[in-house]
Every structure is written in structure tokens, then in C-alpha cells.
Amino acid sequence: MDRxxxxxxxxxxxxxxxxxxxxxxxxLKSADAGKALFTQSDIAFLDEIAETILPKTTTxxxxxxxxxxxxAVMVADCYDLPQQTIFFEGLKTIKALAKKQFGKDxxxxxxxxxxxxxxxxxxxxxQASGQTPHYFILLKQLTLMVFFTSKVxxxxxxxxxxxxxxxxxxxxxxxxxxxxxx
Amino acid sequence: xxxxxxxxxxxxxxxxxxxxxxxxxxxxxxxxxLLLERGRDIEHIKGYTNAFKEAWDYPHRDKATEKxxxxxxxxxxxxxxxxxxxxxxxxxDESPYVEIKRFDWFRGYHMGGRSLLWGRQSYRLNxxxxxxxxxxxxxxxxxxxxxxxxxxxxxxxxxxxxSGNRDGLDVLPDGQYLPAFPLNVVEQSVxxxxxxxxxxxxxxxxxxxxxxxxxxxxxNRVNCxxxxxxxxxxxxxxxxxxxxxxxxxxxKTGNLTVRPFSIVTQVLYDKxxxxxxxxxxxxxxxxxxxxxxxxxxxxxxxAFNSTWVLMNSATDIWEGGLGSSSxxxxxxxxxxxxxxxxxxxxxxxDDKYYFGRRPTGFYIPRFRNWGGDKRDYLRGFGYQGAAxxxxxxxxxxxxxIGADLKNALAEPGTWTIGxxxxxxxxxxxxxxxxxxxxxxxxxxxxxxxxxxxxxxNEIKMRKDMMQDxxxxxxxxxxxxxxxxxxxxxxxxxxxEMGTARMGRDPKTSVLNGFNQVWDAPNVFIxxxxxxxxxxxxxxxxxxxxxxxxxxxxxxxxxxxxxL
Numbered sequence: 001m002d003r004x005x006x007x008x009x010x011x012x013x014x015x016x017x018x019x020x021x022x023x024x025x026x027x028l029k030s031a032d033a034g035k036a037l038f039t040q041s042d043i044a045f046l047d048e049i050a051e052t053i054l055p056k057t058t059t060x061x062x063x064x065x066x067x068x069x070x071x072a073v074m075v076a077d078c079y080d081l082p083q084q085t086i087f088f089e090g091l092k093t094i095k096a097l098a099k100k101q102f103g104k105d106x107x108x109x110x111x112x113x114x115x116x117x118x119x120x121x122x123x124x125x126x127q128a129s130g131q132t133p134h135y136f137i138l139l140k141q142l143t144l145m146v147f148f149t150s151k152v153x154x155x156x157x158x159x160x161x162x163x164x165x166x167x168x169x170x171x172x173x174x175x176x177x178x179x180x181x182x
Numbered sequence: 183x184x185x186x187x188x189x190x191x192x193x194x195x196x197x198x199x200x201x202x203x204x205x206x207x208x209x210x211x212x213x214x215x216l217l218l219e220r221g222r223d224i225e226h227i228k229g230y231t232n233a234f235k236e237a238w239d240y241p242h243r244d245k246a247t248e249k250x251x252x253x254x255x256x257x258x259x260x261x262x263x264x265x266x267x268x269x270x271x272x273x274x275d276e277s278p279y280v281e282i283k284r285f286d287w288f289r290g291y292h293m294g295g296r297s298l299l300w301g302r303q304s305y306r307l308n309x310x311x312x313x314x315x316x317x318x319x320x321x322x323x324x325x326x327x328x329x330x331x332x333x334x335x336x337x338x339x340x341x342x343x344x345s346g347n348r349d350g351l352d353v354l355p356d357g358q359y360l361p362a363f364p365l366n367v368v369e370q371s372v373x374x375x376x377x378x379x380x381x382x383x384x385x386x387x388x389x390x391x392x393x394x395x396x397x398x399x400x401x402n403r404v405n406c407x408x409x410x411x412x413x414x415x416x417x418x419x420x421x422x423x424x425x426x427x428x429x430x431x432x433x434k435t436g437n438l439t440v441r442p443f444s445i446v447t448q449v450l451y452d453k454x455x456x457x458x459x460x461x462x463x464x465x466x467x468x469x470x471x472x473x474x475x476x477x478x479x480x481x482x483x484x485a486f487n488s489t490w491v492l493m494n495s496a497t498d499i500w501e502g503g504l505g506s507s508s509x510x511x512x513x514x515x516x517x518x519x520x521x522x523x524x525x526x527x528x529x530x531x532d533d534k535y536y537f538g539r540r541p542t543g544f545y546i547p548r549f550r551n552w553g554g555d556k557r558d559y560l561r562g563f564g565y566q567g568a569a570x571x572x573x574x575x576x577x578x579x580x581x582x583i584g585a586d587l588k589n590a591l592a593e594p595g596t597w598t599i600g601x602x603x604x605x606x607x608x609x610x611x612x613x614x615x616x617x618x619x620x621x622x623x624x625x626x627x628x629x630x631x632x633x634x635x636x637x638x639n640e641i642k643m644r645k646d647m648m649q650d651x652x653x654x655x656x657x658x659x660x661x662x663x664x665x666x667x668x669x670x671x672x673x674x675x676x677x678e679m680g681t682a683r684m685g686r687d688p689k690t691s692v693l694n695g696f697n698q699v700w701d702a703p704n705v706f707i708x709x710x711x712x713x714x715x716x717x718x719x720x721x722x723x724x725x726x727x728x729x730x731x732x733x734x735x736x737x738x739x740x741x742x743x744x745l
Contacts, residue, residue: 053583059592070243077247115584122582140583144591148574149237149244157592158574162236164408164538169366173535179573179594182237182410182539 037084038072045091046071048107050143052114059157062143065150071142083138090135094121154181190216190439191740193461193476195446195491198295200709200725201482202424202432203338207733208480209437213740216474217432218444218463220483221272221292226425229293230415232266240265260674262288267413270299276624285632286673287486293442294424295484296676299413302392302421302541303566304344305719306335306355310552315715318560321514321609322685324714325695328355334727342422342726343398345406345542346390354387354547354719360395362388363406367534368569368597369544372658379657384549386658389542389566392422392723401427408538421541443467445625449479449504449705451496457745458705461491464625478704478736478745482729485710486615489681490630492692492699492707493617505682505692505699512616514609514683515634516716518675521668522644523565524651525600526660535571535594543568546601546654548718550646559642560608563718565651567601599660603647606718607672608639609680634672644670677721682711697732704745708732 038046047068054062062068075087094117098106102113109117118136125136147153154160160181191213194204205217223229237243246254246263256274257263263271272289279287290296309328316323332355339358348356365373365388373386393412397405403419403426412421419426432438445464450473452459460475481488489512493503505511543566549555550562572595581587613634621629648665655663672678685691688700697712699705708729710721717724739745 054588055585057585057588059588061588074242074245077249078242078245080248119582119584126579144574145243148591151236151238154237157588160236161538162234162409167363167408167536167538167540169364169369169536169540171535171537173533173594175532176593177535178592179571182573 037076042091043068043072045095045107048114049094049118049139050147052111052118053140053143054147055111060152062147065147065152067143067146067150070146070150074142074146082132086132086135087138090139093135094118097121148181188472188474190214190474190476192216192478192480192736193218193474194480194482195461196220196295196482196484196487196709197293197424197429197440198290198482198484198709199297199300199424199722200729201295201480202297202428203726203729204480204482204706204708204733205432205438206428207730208737209432209435211733211737213437213737215432215438216476217438217440218446218461218474219293219440219442220445220466221442223293223440223442224298224415224425226419226430227415227417229425230417232414233411233417235266235414256286257288259286260288267299270413277629278621278623279629280618280621280631282631282633283635284671285634286671287632287678288673288676289484293440294429297423298415298425300722301676301720302412303545303720304339304342304346304390304392304723305545306357307331307717307719307724308353308355311715311717314561315609320560320715321611322683322687322690322714325684325686325691330695331724331727331731334731335723338723338726338730342392342427342723343394343403344390344392344723345395347388349385349387351385351547353549353552357390359390363391363393363395363540363542364388365544366536366569368528368531368599371531372528372569372599372655372660373544375658376654380549383553383555384546384654386544386546389545391542393541394420401430403427406541408540410539410541412541445627446483446491447471447494447627449481449491449495449702450475451499451504451702453496453499456702458702464627466625469625477740478706480729480733480736481705481707481711482709485678485681485713486630488707488709488711489615490617492682494628496702500701504702504705507701508688508690508692510611510683510690511692512681513611513614514680515613515615515632515672516607516609516679516713517672518604518677518716518718518720519607519636519640519644519670519672520602520604520675521670522605522647522651522666523567523600523602524648524655524663524665525598526655526663528569528597528599528660531597544601550643550650557642557646559639561606561639561643561718563603563605563643563647565601565603565654567599569597569599571595571597599655599658601651601655603644603651604675604718604720605640605643605647606716608637609683609715610637613637613672613680615681632672636670636672677710677716679710679713679716679721682707683714684712685714696735697728706732706736
């Protein structure tokens with residue numbers, strides 16, 4: 001059984017945007033941009049967006065997992081040029097929206113204002129249709145992937161046992177028990 | 183180097199599943215054996231550099247980068263391109279091939295070959311599999327029957343360690359098993375419903391896998407630790423590979439010499455004796471050429487590469503190479519076709535979860551064209567699949583962003599079940615590989631050109647693979663069931679077979695009933711190349727059994743002076 005295939009299939013069927021670009025793998029060569037694509041302030045901006053999507057609560061949030069820096073690496077190395085373009089245009093749009101709606105730089109907004117702004121984009125993205133993904137779909141999926149595959153996300157928000165040593169296919173579950181990271 | 187050091191009783195070409203078995207059997211029977219591997223050495227445990235890494239240890243969280251995709255236009259077609267197994271699949275830039283028709287070729291050019299990367303599902307062919315060609319007038323008859331191979335299946339299963347149940351089904355003969363990796367609660371429920379729904383003709387059983395559910399201390403192998411990271415190399419030796427199983431035994435005899443970085447370019451043929459006298463080796467590091475001589479040669483270079491060696495051998499006598507007098511060398515390419523099946527959701531088990539990560543899922547043996555069933559195509563397919571609860575990847579459309587989203591994703595979601603068919607591909611003369619001498623690999627050697635495709639029989643079968651999948655899951659209690667019948671080109675199954683088939687007549691087959699090349703009886707081929715038909719079950723276990731049987735025959739024949 002190839003479970004990796006199955007996971008891919010299920011992800012596709014449930015309408016998940018696959019981070020890494022499988023769905024939009026274009027013939028265009030990727031810009032060999034490297035990490036130089038992002039400045040420190042870009043990474044701080046990504047951290048704020050990620051933290052707004054997955055905030056610290058009683059469990060750690062996106063910043064605790066260092067999401068911004070990893071997101072930058074993923075976009076630089078694993079996105080193709082069309083996806084990178086969508087992504088960067090999206091970041092510009094978010095900055096502009098912050099100015100327009102609140103008269104402030106995104107980084108100066110309160111947590112509630114950031115939540116309000118990005119919630120609207122989330123709604124907009126869910127309703128969007130078209131050949132290319134809405135930039136917020138990319139941002140959100142990338143945040144989730146980077147967070148839940150981080151050590152903090154996998155072990156402190158989800159559950160992970162490196163060497164289970166046994167199998168129980170009929171384990172009791174009660175609401176609130178955390179999901180396995182993998 | 184003196185001539186004496188270049189002579190062995192036997193030479194084994196390739197160190198994958200069947201090559202490892204050949205080395206083990208021949209050295210245990212007292213032969214001095216040279217095992218040639220074209221790639222680098224990978225030491226058991228020490229060589230598994232990623233075995234203890236976690237997702238967060240990879241710079242790109244195990245995803246392929248765009249650079250990797252540019253460099254690997256074939257590997258990127260599948261799950262094969264990722265950070266954790268990077269370097270374990272052969273590089274297309276060094277070892278290109280020509281696609282007259284698309285062929286997804288995934289190769290393991292290193293010690294252990296694909297025994298380190300395989301899916302480990304281990305099933306026996308059944309009696310009908312060996313008789314179908316004859317009964318249906320397809321290709322040629324197998325020169326052997328199930329009963330010829332059954333004791334050898336017993337033998338290899340006991341050594342390799344196959345975990346599974348004895349399910350008592352004639353379509354899937356039982357073997358010598360360690361306790362099965364169990365079904366989970368949802369798979370068990372679906373299994374029970376199926377028994378009632380289809381009058382006992384369709385069965386959902388535990389996958390039979392070459393992972394050990396109990397330790398094998400005599401082989402220094404620890405039982406499976408339920409990490410499900412097999413393809414990184416198992417530091418516990420819990421699945422069968424050359425490194426964990428056959429190689430240590432062969433080394434212990436003191437009769438084995440292993441030579442990595444050794445590309446076999448041809449079998450050296452003595453036209454007076456009508457026998458091979460050894461092989462020519464190109465050292466891939468130094469570009470030096472060597473001759474090694476031996477009484478017998480086992481070609482276990484993987485199906486197409488064993489045939490490639492034959493195509494390059496004795497070309498002064500036969501233009502198409504050794505074994506080409508049959509007119510069948512390179513023909514009858516087979517694989518298993520997949521990527522057609524179904525998936526759905528299962529309700530009513532929200533109070534159930536699981537602990538540990540099994541190295542297998544469930545299996546549904548073939549039921550089409552079996553018993554009284556008759557379809558508008560020949561042969562059939564089995565399904566492989568699994569049920570699990572969705573994790574953080576689940577879609578929670580109703581929740582936006584923020585704490586609610588994080589909390590929702592931190593809990594397991596709906597139980598889902600999915601499966602894909604593995605369908606038999608008929609041997610067809612027009613599905614073939616050939617040498618393209620205009621294209622050269624990194625070492626200046628001619629490459630293979632692939633010219634194979636799914637034919638009408640397979641395309642008809644795929645409709646059933648999807649629709650039966652839907653019917654089975656619905657009967658099993660699944661909701662929101664959806665079928666799929668996606669793209670599938672030969673090679674995707676990574677079960678390439680044929681091109682030097684076994685048969686009863688040297689005019690229509692390359693190998694005889696003991697895997698000897700008709701035109702050079704001291705050359706044996708016991709990898710996928712030998713397959714006369716493909717069955718629908720995963721083939722590696724059959725290569726193991728064929729190899730052990732042929733090795734026993736070869737040593738006997740040597741003693742009698744027949745070779």
C-alpha cells in the first residue's frame with residue numbers, strides 16, 4: 001500500500017491546495033531566487049500573518065514555531081515563478097489593505113485588527129474561483145503546513161511519538177484528545 | 183591483479199531483492215561468489231542517514247524544491263522526489279533513457295537496490311496465474327506451475343519474515359507467516375460488512391508484508407517499531423532488504439566478495455562452448471574495464487537492466503544480443519496499472535482512534551474473472567488501501583482563522599477510507615524496450631528506449647477498478663464515496679516485468695523453466711525480466727522464490743558437471 005499516494009489523493013479530493021506546487025507545476029523555470037527573496041522585515045511580516053492564522057493560546061502559536069523564516073525558504077525554493085508572483089502580489093495587497101482600512105502599517109495593527117483584516121481575506125479566498133489560487137489560500141496552506149510539521153506544532157499542539165513500538169487499531173478517543181502529527 | 187583473483191564460481195549482477203537472494207543461496211552452498219553492484223555501497227544501519235530524522239529536520243519539510251524538479255524530470259512525476267529519500271533513486275541526468283512512449287522508470291542504483299525502497303507487500307501467485315496464458319491463448323505458457331514454486335515460497339517466506347494471516351482463499355494462497363499487522367477498527371467493520379454484502383466473494387484482509395511483527399534474533403533483526411519510515415532504511419532491520427537479511431548471511435559464509443561501482447557492460451560469451459565465461463565490468467569511478475570469469479552468472483540487475491546486459495552481449499553472433507534468437511528479448515514489457523479506485527468517509531467511530539503507525543494497510547484480493555465471474559476483459563486486480571482519521575490536513579471550510587482554526591485542526595477529523603486497484607497487464611509483444619545507441623549515459627553506454635502502453639484489456643479493466651471500488655466502499659458502510667480513474671503510464675507501479683520471459687520453447691522465450699538463458703545455460707535471470715505473465719499481485723516475493731529455486735538447481739547442475 002502506498003499511503004503517500006493515498007494521502008495525496010485524499011488531499012486533492014478534499015480541495016486542499018497542495019503546498020509545493022504540484023497542482024500548478026508549470027513548465028516555467030523557477031527563478032533561482034534563494035533566500036535573498038526575503039528581507040528580515042519580510043520574515044517578520046510573514047510571522048505576523050502566520051501568528052494571526054494560528055495564534056498562541058494555551059498552546060504555542062506560529063511565532064513560537066518560527067514559521068515566518070521557514071515559509072520564506074519554502075516560497076523561495078519550492079514555489080515556481082507563477083506561484084511566487086501570486087504570493088508576492090498578495091503580500092503587497094495585504095500591506096495596502098492595512099493602510100487603506102486602518103491607516104497604519106500592518107505591523108502596527110492590534111491583534112484584533114489583523115484578525116479582522118485576514119478573516120475577510122479568508123472569506124474572499126474561499127469564494128474565489130479561477131485557474132490560479134487566491135494568494136490567501138497559498139498563505140494559509142503554507143502557514144498550516146509549516147506550523148504542523150514544525151517540532152513545536154507536531155509535539156506541543158498535536159501529538160507525536162517517534163518510536164511507538166506497538167500498534168493499537170482500536171484505541172478509545174474522547175473529544176478534545178489531540179490528533180497525531182503523522 | 184592476477185588472473186586467479188578475477189575468477190569465481192559464480193558472479194551475481196545486482197544487489198537488490200533477487201541479487202541478494204542469489205548471493206545468499208550460492209555462498210551458503212559453498213560457491214565463491216562475486217556480487218557486482220553498479221552504484222555505491224550503503225551499509226546496514228550506518229548508511230541510513232535519514233532514518234531518525236523528523237519532518238522539521240528537513241529544510242523544506244521533505245518537499246521537493248524547484249531545483250530538484252528541474253534536475254529530475256522523471257522522479258518528480260511521483261512521490262519519489264522528496265528530501266528524505268533524495269539520492270536513493272537513480273539520477274536521470276547520469277542515467278537517461280528514451281521515452282518513445284511515456285514510461286515512468288524509478289531505479290535504485292546502490293547497494294541493496296530497491297530492496298531498501300520497496301513497498302514490501304508480499305503475495306504468492308496462485309495456480310491460475312501460471313495457467314492463464316495457456317488457457318486463454320495469451321503470449322506463451324509458463325514452463326512451471328504453482329506446485330513447482332510452492333516449496334520455494336515457503337522457504338523464502340520463512341527467511342524473509344512475512345507477516346500476514348492465513349486467510350484460506352484459493353485466489354491468494356497462504357504461506358508461512360508471522361502474526362499479521364491487524365486491521366484497525368474501521369477496516370474491521372468494513373471487512374465484516376463485505377463478507378455479507380457479496381456472498382463471500384470479496385474479502386478485505388490484512389496486508390501481507392515483509393515487515394516482521396516478531397523479532398528474528400538469528401538475523402539480528404528487531405520487530406517493527408511502528409514508525410512507518412521504512413523507505414529511509416530501517417535501523418531495526420524490521421523489513422526485508424538485502425542489507426538487513428540476505429547480505430549478512432552471505433558475508434558470514436566467507437564466500438562472498440562485493441564490488442560496488444561496477445557496471446556490468448556485457449556477459450562474455452564463449453561461442454565454442456556455448457557458455458558464458460564471465461562478465462565485463464566498467465568501474466564507474468575509474469572508467470577502467472575489467473574481466474571477471476566464473477562458472478555461472480546470475481543476472482539480477484532489475485528487469486530492464488538484466489535485458490540491457492543481454493542486448494549488449496555476444497552481439498558478434500546475434501545482432502540483438504544474447505537471448506535475442508527467440509525474437510522476444512526486450513518484448514512483453516509488463517507492470518501493474520494503478521491509480522484507479524475509490525475513497526469515502528466512515529461515520530460512527532468518533533470515539534475510536536489508533537496508536538502507532540503500521541507499515542501496511544489492507545488488501546482486497548482479486549474477485550473479477552474468478553470463480554463464476556466473467557467480464558469483458560481478461561484477468562483482474564486487487565486493491566490496497568487503508569482507513570485513518572484525518573489530521574491537520576483536513577478541510578474545515580466553516581472555520582476561518584485564529585484560535586478556533588488551531589483548535590479544530592489539533593483534533594482528529596473524520597474517518598476516511600481509500601484504496602487503489604493494482605491491475606494485471608497482459609504480456610504483449612508490441613510493448614517493448616530496445617537499445618538506443620545514439621543516446622549515451624554518463625559512462626558512454628547506450629541507453630534503453632521504452633515503447634510500451636496500456637492496451638484495451640487494461641483500459642476496460644480500469645472501469646471496474648473504479649466502479650467496484652465505489653461499490654465495495656458503499657457496501658462497507660462508507661458515505662460520500664467517490665471513485666477515481668486517473669492517469670497511469672507503464673512504470674508507475676514500479677513493478678516492471680518481462681523482456682526476457684521464461685517459456686518452454688527457445689523459439690518463443692529467452693529463459694527455460696529454471697531461468698537459464700536458452701542460448702547460454704550457465705546464465706540465469708531471476709528478476710522481473712523472467713516473468714511470463716504479471717498476475718495482479720506484488721511480484722517481489724516471486725522473484726525471491728524463483729531465485730532460490732534456480733540457485734539450488736544451478737549448484738546441483740554444477741556438481742553433476744552439467745554446466
